Amino acid sequence: MSEIKEYTVTVLSENKIGVLNRVTGIYLRHKINLESLRAVETSVPNVKMMIISSYTTEEQISLVVKQIKRIVEVFDARYSVVEKITPEAIYGNILSELRQSRQEN
Amino acid sequence: MTKRYNISGAEALLLSLLEEKADTVFGYPGGAIIPLYDCLYGYTDRIRHILTRHEQGAVHAAQGYARATGRTGVCMATSGPGATNLITGIADAMIDSTPLVCITAQVAASLLGTDAFQEADIISMTMPITKWNYQATSAKEIGEAISKAFYIARTGRPGPVLIDITRNAQVEMLESFEYHPCTGLRSYDPRPQADPDELAKAVGLLDTAVRPLMIVGQGVKLSGGESEAVKLAEKCAMPMASTLMGLSAVPTAHPLFVGKVGMHGNVAANEMTQSADVIVAAGMRFSDRVTGDISKYAPNAKIIHIDIDPVEHSKNVKADVSLLGDAREILSLLLEKCATHNGERHEWMAQAKEAYDREYKYVIEKALHLKEGNISMGETVDGVARHLGGEAIVVTDVGQHQMFASRYSRFNNTRSFITSGGLGTMGFGLPAAIGAKIGCPQRQVVLFVGDGGLQMTIQELGTIMQCGIDVKIVILNNGYLGMVRQWQELFFEKRYSFTKLADPDFVTLASAYGIAAKRVVRRDELEEAISEMCAHKGAFLLDVAVESEENVFPMVPAGKSISNLIFSDLHHE
Numbered sequence: 052m053s054e055i056k057e058y059t060v061t062v063l064s065e066n067k068i069g070v071l072n073r074v075t076g077i078y079l080r081h082k083i084n085l086e087s088l089r090a091v092e093t094s095v096p097n098v099k100m101m102i103i104s105s106y107t108t109e110e111q112i113s114l115v116v117k118q119i120k121r122i123v124e125v126f127d128a129r130y131s132v133v134e135k136i137t138p139e140a141i142y143g144n145i146l147s148e149l150r151q152s153r154q155e156n
Numbered sequence: 157m158t159k160r161y162n163i164s165g166a167e168a169l170l171l172s173l174l175e176e177k178a179d180t181v182f183g184y185p186g187g188a189i190i191p192l193y194d195c196l197y198g199y200t201d202r203i204r205h206i207l208t209r210h211e212q213g214a215v216h217a218a219q220g221y222a223r224a225t226g227r228t229g230v231c232m233a234t235s236g237p238g239a240t241n242l243i244t245g246i247a248d249a250m251i252d253s254t255p256l257v258c259i260t261a262q263v264a265a266s267l268l269g270t271d272a273f274q275e276a277d278i279i280s281m282t283m284p285i286t287k288w289n290y291q292a293t294s295a296k297e298i299g300e301a302i303s304k305a306f307y308i309a310r311t312g313r314p315g316p317v318l319i320d321i322t323r324n325a326q327v328e329m330l331e332s333f334e335y336h337p338c339t340g341l342r343s344y345d346p347r348p349q350a351d352p353d354e355l356a357k358a359v360g361l362l363d364t365a366v367r368p369l370m371i372v373g374q375g376v377k378l379s380g381g382e383s384e385a386v387k388l389a390e391k392c393a394m395p396m397a398s399t400l401m402g403l404s405a406v407p408t409a410h411p412l413f414v415g416k417v418g419m420h421g422n423v424a425a426n427e428m429t430q431s432a433d434v435i436v437a438a439g440m441r442f443s444d445r446v447t448g449d450i451s452k453y454a455p456n457a458k459i460i461h462i463d464i465d466p467v468e469h470s471k472n473v474k475a476d477v478s479l480l481g482d483a484r485e486i487l488s489l490l491l492e493k494c495a496t497h498n499g500e501r502h503e504w505m506a507q508a509k510e511a512y513d514r515e516y517k518y519v520i521e522k523a524l525h526l527k528e529g530n531i532s533m534g535e536t537v538d539g540v541a542r543h544l545g546g547e548a549i550v551v552t553d554v555g556q557h558q559m560f561a562s563r564y565s566r567f568n569n570t571r572s573f574i575t576s577g578g579l580g581t582m583g584f585g586l587p588a589a590i591g592a593k594i595g596c597p598q599r600q601v602v603l604f605v606g607d608g609g610l611q612m613t614i615q616e617l618g619t620i621m622q623c624g625i626d627v628k629i630v631i632l633n634n635g636y637l638g639m640v641r642q643w644q645e646l647f648f649e650k651r652y653s654f655t656k657l658a659d660p661d662f663v664t665l666a667s668a669y670g671i672a673a674k675r676v677v678r679r680d681e682l683e684e685a686i687s688e689m690c691a692h693k694g695a696f697l698l699d700v701a702v703e704s705e706e707n708v709f710p711m712v713p714a715g716k717s718i719s720n721l722i723f724s725d726l727h728h729e
Binding site for chain 1: 279280283284287288289308341342343344465466467471
């Protein structure tokens with residue numbers, strides 16, 4: 052139970068101001084850093100899905116997900132351990148260029 | 157309601173409150189909220205506004221009102237510091253599941269995010285401590301925001317909601333306005349139904365239990381399930397314990413009532429938790445102050461957990477049976493399906509009697525029947541309790557006096573014990589007592605408060621004076637921040653770091669506010685002073701000089717198992 056893994060949480064919610072803040076606020080309260088976060092449209096108007104990944108334990112992520120579900124505008128939330136979608140796979144060219152040429156600022 | 161034409165956003169707000177039958181508001185005006193207060197000026201025949209002396213007083217009063225009446229408490233404050241002053245009360249209401257609608261004003265929408273005068277981002281600040289919040293930046297949003305606010309605050313697991321209304325939204329005119337109460341939201345299920353299989357498992361466990369125990373939490377009061385809880389206990393011959401927040405849900409004098417669980421709980425309630433084979437946890441959340449060392453909690457029990465909030469299920473204590481839903485509904489289903497237990501459980505109830513006798517010998521007798529020395533907190537609470545006969549609403553602040561008040565008060569009726577449980581907010585007591593009295597004017601309201609906590613919101617004596625509120629204030633005055641001092645004595649080698657207080661003359665202070673007051677130092681004056689206070693028409697402050705280094709016992713030291721109760725300083729050493 053206490054092994055740290057990368058968990059991906061998906062959150063289906065109303066597309067309303069502040070929902071994202073409430074969701075990320077729950078991660079903050081548990082002091083969990085977010086590795087990636089995005090929100091996508093769904094086939095239903097005004098309903099969106101967030102996809103959030105973070106490294107944590109199953110105990111923590113299950114509590115985080117229950118607390119996310121408690122948000123009034125959230126329909127459902129789930130967690131799973133999934134194949135990692137790496138930035139390299141999508142942004143490999145830019146990252147390669149960055150590594151070679153541009154200094155960090 | 158009938159359609160209204162050409163009204164301002166502020167008026168739409170007040171009409172919305174009236175539609176929700178919210179006729180009492182606790183608040184404090186200021187710059188950005190002037191338009192709303194201007195409108196309120198014309199509504200004083202329909203809406204009673206209680207002017208507190210600080211916004212924290214307004215929110216705690218709204219909490220006291222909600223907890224005493226079961227209705228949603230309403231408070232209002234201006235933007236910036238007015239709004240931020242509500243934060244402690246909102247956090248308190250969140251953790252103690254109190255339905256509140258907090259209305260804050262905000263700078264004009266055109267100024268949002270510009271560091272305008274008295275601008276504070278109260279929506280961001282209150283996100284983790286509200287069940288829901290919303291900023292209305294135009295008049296047309298107000299009606300819907302208020303209807304959702306009341307619906308969300310009172311349904312499901314109740315909690316605080318904050319509605320922030322920009323100045324322009326208050327003054328904008330609406331061509332027409334019609335209020336539609338919120339009846340549901342597609343993403344929000346406030347009435348989850350318990351799984352029938354889990355219900356059947358619960359019935360099976362209860363029917364075969366040898367040493368069952370019910371622990372009554374505040375959820376029983378919030379759902380109105382008090383009589384179902386008592387009937388289920390009677391049908392199963394099951395003793396009932398209570399959490400701090402659950403106190404008064406079941407009558408203290410009920411033969412099956414075995415007391416309060418937790419850190420300063422009763423011996424019977426804690427020891428029976430440890431030896432029970434089935435625990436029905438009704439609307440309680442296994443807080444750390446209830447469980448102590450969780451790995452050693454209730455080692456022999458199958459746990460049947462009743463709670464409307466899915467987050468609470470198996471959060472702290474793993475439930476063997478999870479009954480998700482309204483406590484009253486689930487208790488009545490269990491009541492219907494459980495077999496009647498024939499006769500009493502003599503052996504099991506004998507454990508309660510034996511534990512009580514031990515608690516009496518080691519703790520109660522010493523606390524209540526002193527012959528010499530200073531007055532004790534316990535005997536003061538007991539003296540007041542004997543006068544009130546279990547009929548009053550008892551309000552407390554936070555600290556040693558709170559534990560004594562919870563141990564020695566008696567309750568015949570539900571919603572009669574109002575305290576800050578989860579957050580442990582010093583300063584809660586005085587304003588909460590004001591709110592309770594406003595909500596239940598026909599009931600006697602008695603506040604127990606320490607000399608420390610009283611000074612955190614003492615300005616509310618002004619509210620009592622202005623509004624003529626009849627609350628009885630009993631200061632258990634030990635000249636210390638007593639609970640912290642107790643921990644310093646027991647666990648920090650008596651290093652009393654900044655816990656000694658130099659107090660004002662509270663009687664003189666009360667008289668400055670026109671409040672009758674008396675100070676008692678000697679034991680032989682106590683009884684008469686309590687009689688005088690109880691008989692007095694109007695507010696009364698009784699400053700009782702109690703033993704300065706008295707400790708609350710029994711006690712479970714933080715992080716220890718609830719089996720490790722300590723009974724006295726001596727016992728500890």
